[in-house]
Structure formats: C-alpha cells, structure tokens
Amino acid sequence: xxxxGAVAExxxxxxxxxxxxxxxxxxxxxxxxxxxxxxxxxxxxxTVDDPGRQKGLRPTGGVGAVGTRPVRPETDxxxxxxxxxxxxxxMEFAAFAERAxxxxxxxxxxxxxRLVADLLAAAGGRGKSDDLATVTRFLLGRVFPAHDTRTLxxxxxxxxxxxxxxAGPNVGAADVEERLAEAGEIGAVAAxxxxxxxRGLAAFxxxxxxxTVAAVDAALRELAADAGDGSESRKRDALFGLFNRCxxxxxxxxxxxxLGEMRLGVGEGTVRDAxxxxxxxxxxxxxxxxxxxxxxxxxxxxxxxxxxxxRALQVTNDYGRVAVxxxxxxxxxxxxEGLAVGRPVQAMLAQAGTATDAVEAFGEVAVETKFDxxxxxxxxVPESAAEGxxxxxxxxxxxxxxxxxxxxxxxxxxxxARVSVPVILDGEVVAVDDDGxxxxxxxxxxxxxxxxxxxxxxEEVGLRLHAFDCLHADGEDxxxxxxxxxxxxxxxxxxxxxxxxxxxxxxxxxxVAEAAAxxxxxxxxxxxxxxxxxxxxxxxxxxxxxxxxxETLDAVVVGAEWGEGRRAELFGTFLLGVxxxxxxxxxxxxxxxxxxxxxxxxxxxxxxxxVVSEDGTEIEIRPEAVLEVGYEEIQTxxxxxxxxxxxxxxxxxxRDDKSVGDADSLERVARLAGDGAE
DNA sequence: TGTGTCTGCCCC
DNA sequence: ATTCTGC
DNA sequence: GCAGAATGGGCAGACACA
Numbered sequence: 001x002x003x004x005g006a007v008a009e010x011x012x013x014x015x016x017x018x019x020x021x022x023x024x025x026x027x028x029x030x031x032x033x034x035x036x037x038x039x040x041x042x043x044x045x046x047t048v049d050d051p052g053r054q055k056g057l058r059p060t061g062g063v064g065a066v067g068t069r070p071v072r073p074e075t076d077x078x079x080x081x082x083x084x085x086x087x088x089x090x091m092e093f094a095a096f097a098e099r100a101x102x103x104x105x106x107x108x109x110x111x112x113x114r115l116v117a118d119l120l121a122a123a124g125g126r127g128k129s130d131d132l133a134t135v136t137r138f139l140l141g142r143v144f145p146a147h148d149t150r151t152l153x154x155x156x157x158x159x160x161x162x163x164x165x166x167a168g169p170n171v172g173a174a175d176v177e178e179r180l181a182e183a184g185e186i187g188a189v190a191a192x193x194x195x196x197x198x199r200g201l202a203a204f205x206x207x208x209x210x211x212t213v214a215a216v217d218a219a220l221r222e223l224a225a226d227a228g229d230g231s232e233s234r235k236r237d238a239l240f241g242l243f244n245r246c247x248x249x250x251x252x253x254x255x256x257x258x259l260g261e262m263r264l265g266v267g268e269g270t271v272r273d274a275x276x277x278x279x280x281x282x283x284x285x286x287x288x289x290x291x292x293x294x295x296x297x298x299x300x301x302x303x304x305x306x307x308x309x310x311r312a313l314q315v316t317n318d319y320g321r322v323a324v325x326x327x328x329x330x331x332x333x334x335x336x337e338g339l340a341v342g343r344p345v346q347a348m349l350a351q352a353g354t355a356t357d358a359v360e361a362f363g364e365v366a367v368e369t370k371f372d373x374x375x376x377x378x379x380x381v382p383e384s385a386a387e388g389x390x391x392x393x394x395x396x397x398x399x400x401x402x403x404x405x406x407x408x409x410x411x412x413x414x415x416x417a418r419v420s421v422p423v424i425l426d427g428e429v430v431a432v433d434d435d436g437x438x439x440x441x442x443x444x445x446x447x448x449x450x451x452x453x454x455x456x457x458x459e460e461v462g463l464r465l466h467a468f469d470c471l472h473a474d475g476e477d478x479x480x481x482x483x484x485x486x487x488x489x490x491x492x493x494x495x496x497x498x499x500x501x502x503x504x505x506x507x508x509x510x511x512v513a514e515a516a517a518x519x520x521x522x523x524x525x526x527x528x529x530x531x532x533x534x535x536x537x538x539x540x541x542x543x544x545x546x547x548x549x550x551e552t553l554d555a556v557v558v559g560a561e562w563g564e565g566r567r568a569e570l571f572g573t574f575l576l577g578v579x580x581x582x583x584x585x586x587x588x589x590x591x592x593x594x595x596x597x598x599x600x601x602x603x604x605x606x607x608x609x610x611v612v613s614e615d616g617t618e619i620e621i622r623p624e625a626v627l628e629v630g631y632e633e634i635q636t637x638x639x640x641x642x643x644x645x646x647x648x649x650x651x652x653x654x655r656d657d658k659s660v661g662d663a664d665s666l667e668r669v670a671r672l673a674g675d676g677a678e
Numbered sequence: 679t680g681t682g683t684c685t686g687c688c689c690c
Numbered sequence: 691a692t693t694c695t696g697c
Numbered sequence: 698g699c700a701g702a703a704t705g706g707g708c709a710g711a712c713a714c715a
Contacts, residue, residue, distance in 0.1 A: 109697060109700090146687055153711085155685050232684090232712060260687065267701050317687095352692095374689055400687060445689060445708040452710080541698090565703065566695090573704070592704040593693045632691090635706075645706055647690080650692055 090212040091123050091131040096138065097249040103264045116266055116274035123213070124327060125278075131213045132327060133320030138213065138253075139271055141260040143220045145318035147344060147401045150224045154235055154258045159186060162239035163255065166246075167193040177616040184568020186259060187252035195243055195251060211245050216254065263565060271319055272309050279327040280305035308334040314346045314536035315339055317401055339477045341379045341422050344397040346537035348426075348469075350526060353544030355510035358527035361541060364505045366483055366530045367513045370545055371466050372441045372523040373430035374448050375399040376408070378467070380415050381422040385474070392422075398448075407450045410463045418494050425490070426469035426534075427499065432462045438521040441647075442635060468499040468526075471534055482531045503530065514546060523547055550630035551672075553578070553646070554655050556585050556663045557607060557625045562617045566597070570604045571619070576629060576649075578642060579665040583623075586642035586666050591629050594651035603654070626655040626663045634673040642666050644673055 099119045106112050116139065124132025137143060144150045160176045163186075167176070171193070179189045223238045239258065243251055256262050281302075312322045312334040325333045339345060358365045376396050383391035394415045396405045405412060411429060431443035443461045450457060470490035471478055478486050490498045504510050514525045524547035532542035555576035563572020573592040577585030595603070603625070610622040630650045637645035644666075655663075 107696080140687085142687065144687085148687095151686065153685060157684060227711085229712080261702090263702080265701070269700055372690085398689075400689085402686095402688075441690065442707065447708095448689065449686090449709060539699095563703075567703070590705065593691095595704095596694065630692090631705095637706075639706080647706065648691055649705055 088127065088129045090129045090214045091135065093211040093213050093216050093250050093253070094247060095122070096135060096213050097253040100139075100253055100262070100264055101249060103266055106265070109270075112265060113270055113273045113277055116270055117277035120274055120278040120323060124324070129214075133324050134213050134217045136271060136275070136323040137320045138217075138257060139262065139264065139266055140268065140319060141257060141262040142319075143217065143224065143257070145316075145320060147317040149403070150221075152220060152224045152235075152258060153227075153231075154223070154239065156186065156259060158232065158236055159239065159255055159258055162236050162243055163190050163193065163251075165236070165240045166195045166243035166251075174616070181562045181614075181617040184562065184564050185263065187256045187263065190243065190246075190251040190255040191248035193248075193251070195246055209245065211242070211250060216242065216257075220258065268313075268319070272313060273306055275319075275323045275326050276302060276305040276309045279323070280309070280331060305331065311335070312337045315343065317344070317346065339424070339472055339479065341381050341424055341472060342392050342395060344377050344379070344401040345424070345471060345479075346401075347375055347377065347399050348534050348536055348543060349539035350543035350545040351539055351541065352546070353527060353541070354546060355507035355514070355527065358510065358544050358546075359505060359507055362527075362529040362531075364503055364530055365510060366487075366528040367502045367504050367510055368468055368499060368526040368528065369466070369517045369520075369522050370524040370526045370547070371428040371430045372438065373428045373444050373466075376404070376411065376427055376429050376465070377401075377471075378411065378415055378423070378425040378427065378465070380419055380425075382416075382420055385421050402449070404449060407448060407454055408463060409454065409458065411465045414465050414497075418497055421474035421493060422472065423470060423474075423493055424472035425467045425494070426471060427465050427467035429463050429465055432464050434462070436462075436464070440635065466499040467494055467497070468501075469534065479534045479536070482533065483528055484530045486534065510546075518548065547632065550632065550650070550652075552628050552630050552652055553588075553669070553672075554626050554658055554663045555588060555629050556623045556660045557603075557621055557627060558585050558587065558623055559621050560607065560619045561590075562619070563600075567600065570600050571607065572600075574603070574627065574651075575621075576627065576646075577623065577663075578669050579661070579663055580642070583661075585623055585660075587640040588642045588669065589637070589640060589645045589649050591627065591649045591651050593649075594630070599651070599654070623660045626658040626660060628652040628655050634669060636673070642669060644669050 096119075099115070099122070103112060103115050103119075106115060119139070120132060120136060122128060123135035124130050137145065143152060160180070161173050164171050164173045164176045176189060179192060180186060183189050183192065219238060219242055223235050226234055226238075242254060246254055253262075308331050309322060309326060312325060313319065315337050316322060322334070322337075325337070329336075355365075376398060378394055378396050379392065380394040381392040385391065394405065394412045395403060396408050396411050398404050408429060415425070429444065429448070431439040431441075431447065433439055439461065444463075447454075447457055447461055447463055467490060468487075469483075470486050470493060473489045473493050476489075478489060481489075487498070487501055502513055504513065510525070510527065517523075517525050524545065527544040527546055529542040535542070555578055557574045558577040559575030560571040561573040561575075562568070563570050573590050575587060575590050577587050580586040607621055607625060610624045612620040612622055614620075628651075629646065630652045631646035631648060633647040634644050635647050637643060639645065
C-alpha cells in the first residue's frame with residue numbers, strides 16, 4: 001500500500017499518537033511529505049490496517065503502546081486539497097503557541113490586531129505554509145466552523161485525565177484537579193507538567209518530530225470523527241498522545257484549544273479586523289490613492305475592508321474560510337458571498353432597554369411580544385417556486401446554526417402549509433399546551449434538540465412558531481430593508497400567521513403592551529427601531545428587550561468553588577441555601593455573576609475562616625453570610641435539595657444586616673414558585 | 679438492562 | 691442567559 | 698459603547714460500567 005503527500009504525513013503523525021512518542025521515522029523525508037491542507041476540495045485518503053507494521057515506522061522504546069486500535073472515522077477527516085502551494089514548511093504548533101503567548105500579554109487593542117494580523121500572514125502569507133484557515137479557527141478556540149455538525153466531545157473531565165496520563169504514572173486525575181484549583185486554569189496546569197514527550201524528544205535530537213498546526217488539527221478532527229463503544233478511551237488516548245509531544249507552551253494552548261477557551265484576549269471582532277489588516281491592506285492602499293478627499297482615505301478603505309469581512313462572516317460563519325477568501329480573492333471574493341436559502345445567517349440580537357430608552361432613540365417604536373422559547377431561522381424553497389432546480393424542504397436552524405429540523409415537525413408542517421415562495425424567516429419556537437397557551441421554557445428544552453421519540457413527545461408538549469422577521473422573500477434579500485418593509489413582506493409571505501407588531505410613540509402605551517404580554521404568560525416585549533436594517537450577529541441598540549425588573553431573595557452561602565482565570569485566587573461561585581428549619585438549609589442554586597472583583601475579594605476573605613472542607617475546586621462553608629440574589633424566575637429543579645432553582649441568578653449585595661436565621665425560607669420559595677406558575 | 683457521568687461554538 | 695472590566 | 702471573560706439552570710444524547 002502506498003500513501004503519499006499530506007495523507008502520508010498525517011497517517012504518520014497519527015500513528016505516533018497511537019504509539020506514544022517513541023516512534024521514529026525511518027527512510028521517510030518529512031519535508032517532502034509536507035503538503036498543505038485547506039478546507040476546500042476533496043482529498044484522497046487511505047486507511048491502514050495495522051499501523052504497527054506500517055513500513056517506515058519503528059518503535060524506539062519510549063512510552064510504548066497505548067490504545068493500539070487505530071481510529072477508523074466514518075467520515076473522511078482528510079478532506080484537504082492537494083493545493084498548488086505545496087512543498088512549503090508547515091507552521092509549527094510551537095510557533096503558534098509562542099505568538100499566542102505574546103498576544104495574551106498584549107493589552108492594547110490596536111497592537112493586538114496587529115499581532116493577530118502578523119500571525120495570520122505567517123500562517124498563510126505568500127510563499128508561507130498554508131495553515132491560515134486552521135490558525136484562524138484555533139485562535140478562536142475552534143477546530144470546526146460554527147455551521148458544522150461535528151464536535152470533539154472532549155470536555156474538562158477527559159482533558160484532565162489525558163493530562164494526568166501524560167504527566168506520568170505518579171500523577172492521577174485527582175492531582176490534576178488539585179493543581180487546577182491552585183492555578184485556576186487548565187492551560188497553566190498542562191504547562192506545569194514535564195510531559196514524557198520532551199524526554200522522548202531529547203533522545204533523538206533537537207528539532208525532530210515537532211508538532212505542526214496541521215498535525216494537531218488532523219488529530220483533533222480524527223478524534224472528533226470517532227464515536228461508539230470505546231470511543232471515550234480512544235479520545236483520551238489520542239489526546240494523551242498529543243500532550244506527550246508537547247512542550248509546556250504547546251501543552252497550554254492545546255488544553256485550551258480542546259476546551260474552546262483560548263484566553264488570549266482575542267475574540268471574533270479582533271480576528272475580523274486582523275483578517276482585513278493582513279490581507280486587504282493592499283486594496284485599502286489602492287483605494288486610498290484614488291479618493292483622497294475629506295476623511296483619512298486609508299482609514300475609510302480599511303473600514304470598507306472590515307465591513308466586507310464582516311458580511312462574509314455573517315453568511316458563512318467560518319472564520320477560516322473567510323480568511324482564505326480574503327487572502328486569495330480579496331474584496332470582490334468576500335462580497336460574492338451573499339445570503340443563500342439553505343445556509344443559516346447569524347441572528348440579530350438585542351440588548352436590555354426600557355420603554356423610555358426606546359421612545360427617545362426611535363421616536364416611533366415597533367413593539368413585539370418577547371416569547372420565552374428558542375430562536376430559530378427557517379429556510380424554505382417550495383417545489384412550486386423552484387426555478388428549474390429542486391425545492392428545499394423547510395430547514396430549521398438554531399441560534400448557533402445547528403440544524404434542528406428533525407426535532408420540530410410542527411414548524412416544518414406549519415411553514416409548508418403556508419409559504420409559497422422561497423424564504424428565510426426569523427422567529428421563536430415556544431412550547432404550548434392544548435389550549436395554545438405558552439408553557440415554561442423547560443418544556444421547550446424537552447423538544448428542541450430531541451432525536452428519539454419525537455412523535456411521542458409531540459403529543460405531550462406542542463410547539464408553535466412565532467415568525468417575526470423575514471430576511472429573504474422570493475429572490476429578494478431583505479437585510480438592508482427597514483424593519484417596517486421586512487415585516488410587510490413577512491405578512492405577505494405568511495398570511496394571518498406572522499407575529500404581530502404594534503407601533504407606539506409613548507412609554508405608557510408600551511407599558512400597556514408589556515403588561516398584556518406578561519399577562520398572557522410571555523417573557524416581556526421587544527422594542528425595535530422600525531427603520532433599522534437587519535444586522536446579523538449584531539447586539540446593537542436597534543433592538544431592545546424589556547423584561548420585568550428582577551426579583552430578589554436573601555439566601556445563605558453554604559458552599560463555594562474556586563474560580564478560574566482572573567478569579568483564580570478567589571471564590572468564583574457561591575452555593576446558596578434557604579432555611580429549611582432546625583438550622584438546616586436546602587440548596588437552591590449558585591451565583592457567580594454580578595460581583596465586582598472587589599466584592600469577590602471581600603467575600604472570599606470573609607468566608608475563608610468558615611470553610612469546613614475542600615474537595616478539588618469544591619468547598620463546603622459553614623452558613624454565615626446572607627446574600628441578596630436577583631433572579632428572573634423560580635423553576636423546579638432536579639439538582640438542588642430544595643427542589644427549586646433560580647433562573648439567571650445574580651449577586652445584588654451582601655445582607656450584613658441579616659443573620660442566617662433571617663434569610664428566606666424554603667416555604668417562601670415554594671410560595672413564590674407557585675405564584676409564578678399561576 | 680439500568681444507572682451515573684459527561685458533553686454541548688446546547689438552549690436560555 | 692447576566693454582569694463586570696479594560697480600552 | 699464594545700469586546701472579552703467568567704460565570705448561572707436544565708435538557709437530551711451518548712458513553713461507561715456494573
């Protein structure tokens with residue numbers, strides 16, 4: 001059997017993972033095997049039956065065999081194209097880690113963007129390796145783009161176990177957990193161990209067998225493709241193999257990558273700007289020469305470039321792909337990525353605001369019901385409306401662009417029965433009882449991502465779509481149309497079924513509408529600017545959400561958890577209880593938000609003397625302090641001993657005036673919960 | 679087969 | 691989801 | 698005002714293990 005190019009290198013890398021670090025290449029020129037991999041084309045791939053006997057591999061002692069069964073993914077993990085820009089060296093994972101370290105240390109915004117742009121250029125600039133797509137995703141803590149069904153299925157537990165194993169026979173998962181409580185961040189824990197890979201590496205010389213970005217990517221993709229019996233332990237083995245080859249800086253980044261938390265201070269906005277900076281600066285300069293009136297032309301061109309990148313991201317949801325597109329096809333290529341029925345767009349989001357805010361900002365306000373359900377986007381091309389081609393049965397996407405069609409047959413039927421032109425609709429799915437009245441959010445959850453027994457559950461919990469926006473109708477993209485026009489088209493497309501809007505220009509009228517919505521069992525109202533365009537992914541001031549003011553409870557701190565990141569030295573979470581008689585307290589949830597760093601430090605100091613016991617990051621605390629905690633709703637809970645839990649709990653203040661005996665009781669909570677349900 | 683634990687760019 | 695923080 | 702970070706409850710699905 002012959003394997004070559006990228007496939008060969010990947011297989012070799014993967015065999016090393018399976019065998020541990022102690023494998024040496026014999027008679028294989030790695031440089032000549034190197035071949036770039038993108039996300040685009042289809043690639044050939046091979047499967048090898050017995051890696052142990054594969055020619056060119058020879059065990060060299062070291063760690064020895066772990067998980068000797070090769071992973072055979074169902075889908076092809078080697079989807080890379082054998083692109084033209086081959087024979088260039090791959091970016092080493094260590095180089096990525098080193099640059100990431102610098103990023104994390106850089107506080108200034110502009111400079112961060114510069115550094116990210118430099119990194120992107122190094123990963124995929126002309127004549128460089130083509131690790132651009134991968135590096136772009138890695139920066140954001142992702143292996144797969146958002147609109148991709150694949151998942152790693154590796155969480156904190158599996159990651160800790162893999163680290164423990166790589167750290168040696170004397171280190172157990174409990175030790176790792178202890179260190180995590182100490183360091184407050186898994187990356188630092190991983191970097192703190194001397195992994196076997198380093199010793200193994202030293203045995204056969206400097207610079208050999210270094211991990212590349214591409215190899216890490218390939219290994220993680222393969223890991224993601226694994227499923228079924230034994231997959232958990234194979235994933236652990238694969239991760240172990242990777243950690244084994246890591247130097248501390250690499251281990252830190254790898255641990256963070258698999259958990260999706262890079263902690264670099266680099267988010268989507270920074271990467272978006274950096275893509276423009278790295279690959280569209282030339283276009284900017286050209287534009288600049290032509291139009292040099294008024295504003296700084298370079299700046300204007302740069303804004304234009306950033307806007308083009310942003311739009312491409314809104315419709316493709318793939319940072320890696322957009323980076324490559326910007327580099328290879330520039331502004332024109334980015335602008336060619338438009339809306340497409342069947343490809344989800346990022347949802348427009350809202351921020352909190354009041355009726356007065358809305359009237360002041362918009363004058364006339366579009367008032368809609370805020371439903372307590374799950375956001376969906378529906379794409380549909382009816383057979384009858386398909387020009388030449390085939391139609392597209394209704395597809396339903398979640399806010400994170402997961403395809404949830406199969407769980408929501410009501411939505412499919414509803415749209416199919418009413419819509420006769422191609423559309424993209426935005427709306428909310430709510431659970432309803434037999435009378436059509438809204439049910440609690442928890443009921444939506446029982447349906448939303450269900451795969452089994454959909455039909456049976458359908459009888460128990462009904463679902464209803466409230467469509468409130470229309471992004472595409474009958475061949476026309478509507479993103480840049482004002483809300484008014486979009487809603488008119490929505491009504492055209494969904495006769496008698498679109499969610500209703502009411503226009504108001506004074507706060508009192510809005511408050512009346514809000515009271516009516518709450519009375520009907522809804523969450524509140526949305527207050528929208530009637531003249532605003534639909535801005536995907538934007539949490540701007542054109543959409544405001546208005547919910548009732550928070551209610552509060554006085555609860556007793558009965559436990560805590562050590563925090564992570566900037567809360568590493570502090571308690572990051574407090575476990576709450578309410579009085580259940582006889583100096584007993586029944587738990588009702590945790591709080592972790594709403595505390596300033598200062599309040600957190602004070603509370604940590606104050607409660608430390610009352611610690612009863614510690615187990616990993618979990619701490620038991622003698623009831624002593626009373627906190628005022630805000631919440632939105634009291635729900636029934638299977639996890640807390642009171643049988644209730646707070647929805648959206650947040651710290652409001654310390655009740656120094658209250659002793660634990662004066663805190664709220666379970667009895668009162670039960671009463672409040674009952675009120676809420678009625 | 680039943681139960682416990684972990685995971686999810688999960689949903690909010 | 692909510693909230694705080696630094697720029 | 699924005700982006701980023703650090704956190705909440707609860708559900709189904711999937712896997713491990715007894």
